[in-house]
Amino acid sequence: MRGWLDRRVDVDGFRASYLRKIFPVHHSFFLGEIALFAFVILVVTGIFLAVNYESSSRTVQLGGQGVPAAYASVVRIDALPFGRVIRGTHHWSAHIFIAAAFLHLLRHLLTGSYKNPREINWWLGLTLLVLVVVTAFTGYALPFDAFAVVATKIGYGIASAVPWIGSWLANLLFGGNYPTPYSVPRLYAAHIFIMPVLIALVLAVHLLLIIKQHHTQPAYARRVAPGRMLGVPMVPGQALMMTTLLFIYLAVVVVTSGVVDPHPVQAFGPPTASTPTVRPDWYFLWVYGILEIIPSSWHFQALGAGFGPELWGGIVVPGLLLLAAVLLPLADRSTRPIRYVELPTRHPLRTGAVWGLVSFFLVASAAGYHDTLGVPPWVFGVLLVGVPALVTVGVRAVLGRATRH
């Protein structure tokens, strides 16, 4: 059997090129794999949800009440055998996907592995993060409950804040002035087809490049076996660890889904004329906070287009952060390819800036609670600039002193 297959498709060649790929062993190297598991689980559970979901906002009867068909179908999914748990696994896997992808990004940022020769994979990773967040957003709309409609409407508003082409763009993406009968089918097509296919394609190149370029080696590899690749082969060593991790992942997510309700559609109820008090999921909270503290006066007209607070908070700030991330590898002029991870403690400024970035996200998220905290919005505006600057300078100073000793 083995020989039969090998004569036809050269199994040994495949084995040598891919299955013997060396994986360095370090706990921080598993974050990307967790994101990968989340993607696989999202696709599998997503297929179950897709075949039971009705992508329409037409009115149907549910318990004597006229509700959107999409809403009714999610209520029906919850009542299917294992329906709620499968929807929960999908929901929480989306959260884990974004969290793992972001931590994966921070790990590469902190250890300098975005540098030569791995710039392309850094850019592909950034692309994946954007694609994943957009996919999560398109998923928001699908249950079409009161929360989903408002959350999606905010996305529509942000898209239409793009100067000049905003209205056209928003109507293109959301199927007219959201919500319209075109909106749910369009967001559904994006969520289950366009975006996952794009993610799968970029992910495939991301993984192939890692096999081609190899991981950066952990710092201990330099001490243990300088100049040599240290790690375990894809098969069997890494595969065994990955399988173990996958089962741990599944156990955690399935138990969580059984215990914590995933987006309780019936608690939010079908859409009404009034706006429920909504706060976005944690990964959008920083954008939400920035949107809240930008005052109405930051608004002007120029060249026939309006530039308003929703543009700054919803597009310009996230766009600038993304642009900075894209340009980051180009700031490194070193022509020597990176082979070992750079220890964060040895790079005080970069490490300081990463923690500054993290503190920026935390302060911006807290700004969304400025009224609950009884703090005027402008105070958060000051904190949003001051805290990241202080954290950057502080961490740099502490690490710099430690390194000199």
Added chain:
Amino acid sequence: MSEHRDDDGGVSRRDILAAGMGAGLAVGGISLLVAVGGLVPEIVVTPANTPPQKGDLLVFAGGHNQGQVIGPDDVPADGPQVLAWPMDPTNKVIRNQNHLNIILLVRAAAQGWFSSAHLQFTADRIAAYSATCTHLCCTVSDWVGKPFGIDPHGYLFCPCHKSHYDPWDGATVLAGPAPRPLPTLPLALAGDHLTVAGGFMTPPGCSTT
């Protein structure tokens, strides 16, 4: 074995192929743009998505009396606001198939609460505005009574990003990120019903373009 070359300065086979492929790509690209542009749905105007017209009645957009015609006494003095849809008075079509048609009604306890510039658009101490927040299009459905305990009158409040509007002065923005006031809808009284006296005075919605 040698590559064919036309040394007479003529056009090579490769040039013609490249030009053909370029033309094909250009036509394909333009076609793609047209196809993508076609994804913006064409809005077919129906009575149910027409903006509020002069003479329209107003009906409750939610609550236990949803769909019933609103009279002045259905709007509580000093808030909270009542959310309403316009309704064609002749064929009784409720214009709720266009979310920009959502309207809010507020009633003052005394005529003097309104600014003099805005008084002319009110009817029986009631003012009407587009209920679509000019920030990001949420419905301005919350009410803050006696904010900070200083001012006796309440304010309109959007729960999405906490924009405050002053209903007694043309829904100007008091606080929060909203870039523009809520568009005014002139009101009139016809018998014991409120009617629309004219369309929104500025375009409703959150688009800044």
